[in-house]
Amino acid sequence: MTTDIVCLCTHYDLKALYGEGFARHPSLRLRAPEEVKDPGKIEIAIAFNPPPDAFERFAGLKLLHSVGAGVDGLLKHPGLRPEMTVVRMVNPEQARMMAGFAVWHVVSWHRRLWEYPGQQARRHWDVLDVSAPSTFPVAVLGWGNMGRACGEALAGLGYPITAWAGAAREEAGIPILAGSDGLAEVLAEARVVVNVLPLTAATAGVLDARCFEMMRPDALLVQLGRGGHLVEADLVAVLDAGRPAMAALDVMETEPLPSESPLWAHPRIRVTPHCASESSAEAVADAVAANVVRWQLGEPMTGVVDRSRGY
Secondary structure (H helix, E strand, C coil): CCEEEEEEECCCCHHHHHHHHHCCCCCEEEECHHHCCCHHHCCEEEEECCCCCCCCCCCCCCEEEECCCCCHHHHCCCCCCCCCEEECCCCHHHHHHHHHHHHHHHHHHHCCHHHHHHHHHCCCCCCCCCCCHHHCCEEEECCCHHHHHHHHHHHHCCCCEEEECCCCEEECCEEEECHHHHHHHHHHHCCEEEECCCCCCCCCCCECHHHHHCCCCCCEEEECCCHHHECHHHHHHHHHHCCCCEEEECCCCCCCCCCCCCCCCCCCEEECCCCCCCCCHHHHHHHHHHHHHHHHHCCCCCCECCCCCCC
């Protein structure tokens, strides 16, 4: 028996992106919306930023599986119905990609690797002074699948890690703080702040002027969470004033980033096009397929979203 899955997305052709991966699962068949002849019978969709009217034709949708880790856009979608179970992507490969991206930024900032291209351009040979990783603390905001992967990878390289999340605890020797006092403590000593929080009502706009005031003047912000976490105008203002030292932004409030945005040309901002945790078509297909089987058997799925928490 073949199960049809409709692909719902505004900007990308999900069928084209993930078709090769789903070819390894012949019991599942991806369909573009216009290919569906009987939309009322479709129960499963994969989605990423679906159009406002995406769900209207599909009255029988029961399982809405994100192809990304973030689901804030789906939870705010005007057509989302109570009977739809929303599932986020929980993919070890995606988490490792995110961790590698975070490690690259932390090591580059710590080892001053971003300064060497300028020296090469001047044909200047000089080894820049750096300290040991043990003296270079890193804060990780968010301790879910992505945050844990980033924190553990950095800790394995010798960086002292402190995290901030919804509940205080300790995992694998890493202290996880919570609340406004916990955030202030986490930010105060960090040479790099890596944000991988989920976007919820409680975390929207968390990276604002008040947050930046609590950071060290020589710190780097690595923004890998969601665009809604960052108050972009506040960031530009504080960077112009000298605190923190620099920001690396992979996610923006508006994507693609408009050409007129001041973020493009700011000398203390590095921009990447939301590429920190790209995952292969095969990995996405495997994760979705495994959850569909669990759903069909009535078993618990991985990544089911608690709408009251926002993730």
